[in-house]
Amino acid sequence: MDVVINVFVALHIIGIASLLGGFLTQMKAMGAGTARFVPAMLHGALTMLVTGIVMVGLNQMQGHSLNNIKIGIKMAVLVVILALVYVKRDEEKLPKPLFGAVGGLTMLNIFIAVLWT
Template sequence: MDILTGVILVIHMIGWAIVLGGALTTMREPRIAKGVTHGAVTALVAGILLVGLAEMGDGDVNNVKIAVKLVVALVITAMAIYGSKNQDKVTTGYLGGLAGLTVLNIAVAVLWR
């Protein structure tokens, strides 16, 4: 089970890296790259799987932390999907918000103990 959790965790982190990198690299010409949407959905699904695996194991899950991370992840995913469908509405600020929320989600994961 530890190997499966580790593999899903790596996929989860790669998903967030794609979102953050995609948002930052397209700031000069604001648009949502397809990879950003795929990365957000991948990270969201992998995160849900990680929580499910943690609940099945012996570990104690901080439900408030998970709820905060889930809400932020849903907002990021919605922004990525909306932005990919409405490229004309994507601005530098929109991408900055997307990147900022991604950093917030990472910070909550690392700093909230």
């Protein structure tokens, strides 16, 4: 079962890489005011959501103790990211603060995952 959990951890990391990578590729466009949410950002956020839920379920099945507060906060941040990206995915130009907020929330989610022990 540990191999299955590790596969989902790897897929979760691929999802965060897609979300953050999509943001970073649009940084120059953000400076010019023409940034937009690329499909990789939406797909990365969806991948993170699905794999995160599966990982929680698999760990609970094995009887591991989980920090439900941390998981809840991470999920809430991810749902906000996903909602923003999904609603604004077809717009050609996004306001800088909105686009920057998605990048900031993505980094916040990474820091919560890594630093909260």
